[in-house]
Amino acid sequence: MSAAAPRRPWRLPAIRALLLQLLAFPLTLATVWLLARAGLAQSWLSVAVVQGAWAAGLSWRAGLASWWRAIQFLFPPVLLLARQAADALALPPAAFLAIFLFMLLLYWSTFRTQVPYYPSGRGVWDEVARRLPADRPLRIVDIGSGLGGLVLALARRRPDCEVSGIELAPLPWLASLLRARIAGSRARFLRGDYESLNFGNFDVVFAYLSPAAMPRLWSKAAAEMRPGAVLLSYEFAIAGREPDERVVTTDSRKILYIWHF
Numbered sequence: 001m002s003a004a005a006p007r008r009p010w011r012l013p014a015i016r017a018l019l020l021q022l023l024a025f026p027l028t029l030a031t032v033w034l035l036a037r038a039g040l041a042q043s044w045l046s047v048a049v050v051q052g053a054w055a056a057g058l059s060w061r062a063g064l065a066s067w068w069r070a071i072q073f074l075f076p077p078v079l080l081l082a083r084q085a086a087d088a089l090a091l092p093p094a095a096f097l098a099i100f101l102f103m104l105l106l107y108w109s110t111f112r113t114q115v116p117y118y119p120s121g122r123g124v125w126d127e128v129a130r131r132l133p134a135d136r137p138l139r140i141v142d143i144g145s146g147l148g149g150l151v152l153a154l155a156r157r158r159p160d161c162e163v164s165g166i167e168l169a170p171l172p173w174l175a176s177l178l179r180a181r182i183a184g185s186r187a188r189f190l191r192g193d194y195e196s197l198n199f200g201n202f203d204v205v206f207a208y209l210s211p212a213a214m215p216r217l218w219s220k221a222a223a224e225m226r227p228g229a230v231l232l233s234y235e236f237a238i239a240g241r242e243p244d245e246r247v248v249t250t251d252s253r254k255i256l257y258i259w260h261f
């Protein structure tokens with residue numbers, strides 16, 4: 001799926017999941033009514049579980065990815081329990097607003113890109129650094145650079161290279177920018193969508209994204225990357241595109257996939 005604005009937003013999994021929760025609501029009401037008529041006493045938690053079960057079933061019928069069933073099932077009971085916990089702790093409504101804003105700034109367009117934030121670690125940074133051609137200066141970009149760990153590490157190890165990161169979500173981008181300032185790093189951090197970059201301007205493109213982003217990433221890389229350039233993807237392969245190298249990273253045993261153009 002492209003990171004560009006979709007033409008049919010209701011086809012996005014997160015929007016479909018929300019619509020399916022709404023569709024599950026009258027089914028939950030009907031189920032609760034039938035159970036009440038049969039004389040079965042119900043708590044708010046059991047009603048939330050019924051709602052989750054209907055939403056998970058509808059998500060399965062609609063063909064959403066398997067992890068959505070778990071999310072759909074757990075969402076109503078977790079919401080209810082969070083509400084009860086907030087009441088018990090006498091949390092002010094502003095606390096929910098603060099948590100919402102934090103999540104919004106951290107995850108931003110994840111509902112659209114299907115690529116949330118989770119960091120890679122030192123093991124993969126070491127592998128990437130080892131695999132960079134050492135005989136010439138390079139232009140390197142981390143597309144979706146998160147908190148900037150990889151970019152800062154490469155900029156430190158390869159002062160001859162131009163190392164940059166591009167990140168869509170404001171909070172990780174700001175954190176990476178501050179980290180670069182504090183460390184006095186030459187690394188550059190842009191806020192934006194990597195779809196707007198021309199991969200032809202880079203010798204090395206590093207991606208740690210998600211399975212949903214890989215088909216579009218390959219089309220873009222194949223169209224724009226120049227001969228001699230290298231595409232690296234941590235953890236996520238590209239269906240039907242055999243990598244030239246597979247490296248098992250030392251920290252997590254996850255694979256770093258490498259394609260030479």
Ligand SMILES: C[S@@+](CC[C@H](N)C(=O)[O-])C[C@H]1O[C@@H](n2cnc3c(N)ncnc32)[C@H](O)[C@@H]1O
Nearest residue numbers: 003113115117118119120144145146168193194
């Ligand atoms: C799995 S994290 C990887 C972070 C970092 N590269 C690392 O290795 O630690 C993926 C990041 O890509 C960002 N992202 C997703 N789609 C993007 C897009 N189209 N343009 C720029 N950043 C994007 C997300 O906000 C998230 O921070």
